[in-house]
Amino acid sequence: MSTIIEPLRGVHDILPSGIGTWQFLERTTREVFAAYGYEEFRVPIIEQTQLFKRSIGDFTDIVEKEMFSFVDQGEDHITLRPEATAGIARAMISNGLLRGARQRVWCMGPMFRRERPQAGRYRQFHQIDAEAFGFEGPDVDAEIILLSARLLRRLGLTGVKLHLNSLGTPASRASYRERLIGYFSAYESQLDEDSRRRLHANPLRILDSKHPETQRIVAGAPHLGESLDPESRAHFEALCARLRAAGIEYHVDHRLVRGLDYYTRTVFEWITDSLGAQSTVCAGGRYDGLVEQLGGPPTPGIGWAMGQERIVMLLEQLGRHDGLQSPDVFLVASGERAQAFALELAERLREGSPRLRLQVNLGGGNFKAQFKRADKSGARYALVLGDEEVGRGVVALKDLRGDQAQVDCPAEEIGGRLSVLLGLDEGNTGKS
C-alpha cells in the first residue's frame, strides 16, 4: 500500500451530505441577482500577478504575503486570484464593455489566500461577488447594499448588522492619514507593537485594533468624517437617506476601513456575532479609481463580496438547506433476465419522464440486500423486477414510505403510473 496523499492545508472537500446548504445558497443567489437585473459573469481563476499588485495594492497583506504566485513553464508570472473584483474589472476592460456603457454583474467561485487556516478562514474559499460599473451617484450604492440585504434576508440570516462608512476621495483620505499620523505619533510609546508598525505604513488600520490600550487611544483619534470632502459627505448622506427610506438599519462606523487599497468613498460590512473572530460575512465598497488604474477608461465602480463558507456555517446553524436530492424510484432487479432488462426499462422510463429521478440497483445482490439499498437511497417507491415479473410482462410497484400494498403493473404502463403518483406532469419545478 502506498502512502495516502493528504489534502493541502486550509482546503476542504464539500461532501454530498453537506451540499444541500451550498445549493440553497447558490440557488437563492441566482434568484436575487436576477430580481435586480444583474447578469452572471465568469472570469479566470488565474491572472497575471501584476493585476493584483496594481489593484489591491503592493503593500497590502494580501499581496505581500498571502498570494499563491508562481512562474509557469513559459515564465509567465501567475497568481491564483485572491479576490474577484480585480479580475472582473480587467475583463470589463479587455472585452471593451465599458465604452460608455454601464454594467451590473455578479460572479461566484473559489478564491485563494495563503493565510493560517481557522474555521471560516481557508486557503481556498468561495465568494459571491456583485459589481456595478459606470454609476456615479449614491443610488447605485444604495441598490447594491439593498441587494445584499435582500439576499441575506432571503437566506434567513437576520442576525447580521450593516456597518457603514465613507473613506472619501483619495485626496481627503490622504489628508486624514496625515492627521492620524500626527495624532498617534504623540502616543507612539503607548501603542501596541502591531500598531506602531502600522503608524507610517497604514495608520488607518490602527483604528480597528483590538488591543485594549490602543483602543483607549483610538477613542480620542480624529474622525474620518471630519476630514471628508464636501462631495463625499453629500454622497454619503444621500446614501444613508436612501437606506433609511428603504427601512434598512445601519450603523455609521467611522473606524471601518478596508484592507484593499482600491476602495474610495462608501465602504460597508455585514457583521455577525455567531462566527467568532470571522465576523464579517459580506463586505464591499466603492472603487472609483480602479478601472483607470488598470488602464481602462475612467469608470466609477462599486461592489461587494460575500464569503460562502461563512454564510454556509450560519445556514448550518439554522438548519437551512435544500432537501437531499434522493431518487423518486429505486429499481430492484434480481435474476438473469430481470437484470438484463432493468437498464433498458430504466432508460425507457427516463425517456418518457425527463424529470423522473430513477436509481437502478447495480452490482446484483439478493432481494433483501437490494431492498436495503432502496430504503437507504431515500426513494419513495421501489420497482421490483424478477424473472417471474419479466415472464409475465409486469413490474411490481412498492410504496417504501406508506402502507399501500405492493401491486403488479404492466411494464408498458408503469411510466404513466409513476408520473401520476409523483406529480411529474404538472409542470412544476420538481419541488413538491
Place this chain on the structure above:
RNA sequence: GUGGACGUAGCUCAGCUGGUAGAGCCCCGGAUUGUGAUUCCGGCCGUCGCGGGUUCGAGUCCCGUCGUCCACCCCA
C-alpha cells in the same frame, strides 16, 4: 506570521498515576432459499497523525514535525 488547545477504527468518542487497544453508529453477512426501515446473532476495519527520544516496556512521558481548532494578525 505570533501564542495556546487538541490529533485513538469511515463517524462520535472511552482508555485511571506508562505494561503491546475498546464502545456506539456506519458497513457486510445471517435469522428455512423473492422484499427494506424494528429486533436478535455474527463479521470487517486501527502500524493510537507522522518521526525521533526516555524506559525492560509508551496511545499514555519528552522533543520535533504535520494537521485541525481558538485568540491575535488579516479578512470574505
